[in-house]
Amino acid sequence: MSSITPSHIIQHLYCPRFTYFEHVLRVPQYEEKNYKVMRGRGLHDERLEQNKGYLRRRLGVVARYDDQYLTNALLRGRVDEVLELGDGTMAPLDYKFAEYEEQVYNTYKTQLYCYAWLIEENFQRPVTRGYLVYTRSQNKVVEVPVSEDDKNLVKKAAQEILQIIESNQFPRATKYKERCVHCTYRNICIR
Numbered sequence: 001m002s003s004i005t006p007s008h009i010i011q012h013l014y015c016p017r018f019t020y021f022e023h024v025l026r027v028p029q030y031e032e033k034n035y036k037v038m039r040g041r042g043l044h045d046e047r048l049e050q051n052k053g054y055l056r057r058r059l060g061v062v063a064r065y066d067d068q069y070l071t072n073a074l075l076r077g078r079v080d081e082v083l084e085l086g087d088g089t090m091a092p093l094d095y096k097f098a099e100y101e102e103q104v105y106n107t108y109k110t111q112l113y114c115y116a117w118l119i120e121e122n123f124q125r126p127v128t129r130g131y132l133v134y135t136r137s138q139n140k141v142v143e144v145p146v147s148e149d150d151k152n153l154v155k156k157a158a159q160e161i162l163q164i165i166e167s168n169q170f171p172r173a174t175k176y177k178e179r180c181v182h183c184t185y186r187n188i189c190i191r
């Protein structure tokens with residue numbers, strides 16, 4: 001693996017053994033619904049375009065950088081929009097081709113935490129929040145707080161992934177045993 005992606009981090013946080021099976025033993029997995037990252041890239045919705053101006057004003061955006069491919073020493077990712085905000089911070093904004101279901105999935109949050117880390121290193125500006133736009137709920141915008149602990153969570157996961165791959169280390173199982181029931185690796189995993 002040349003560098004880690006937000007999807008790897010999401011899978012690792014779901015169960016660290018995914019990293020081992022997929023990237024050490026190279027057993028391919030079949031993407032499960034639980035951690036599937038749905039992307040809204042390539043949307044050319046007219047209403048969405050019209051909403052972008054409104055959105056920018058509402059969020060206090062002073063500059064916007066579209067479709068940013070960002071990397072650091074461990075991670076790489078493509079952010080739909082990087083927003084520069086009036087309070088001196090920056091924020092990732094990600095479009096989801098999905099309906100808002102009264103809660104933000106952990107997978108979406110983790111993705112934003114990864115982007116926050118990338119933005120801070122590439123733009124040298126603090127990130128304290130991110131935004132999700134749910135295109136199937138009339139472009140509803142949801143703000144997601146991003147704390148230092150949140151950024152540290154994904155940084156630690158990236159370090160763990162590297163460690164597992166470099167030392168062929170068999171990691172601990174997820175503590176949520178219910179995740180094993182539908183796991184793609186359940187037949188080869190010692191629990």
Ligand code: SF4
Pocket residue numbers: 015016017018173174179180181183184185186189190191
């Ligand atoms: S069976 Fe359970 S412990 Fe093993 S990889 Fe799957 S989720 Fe992790």
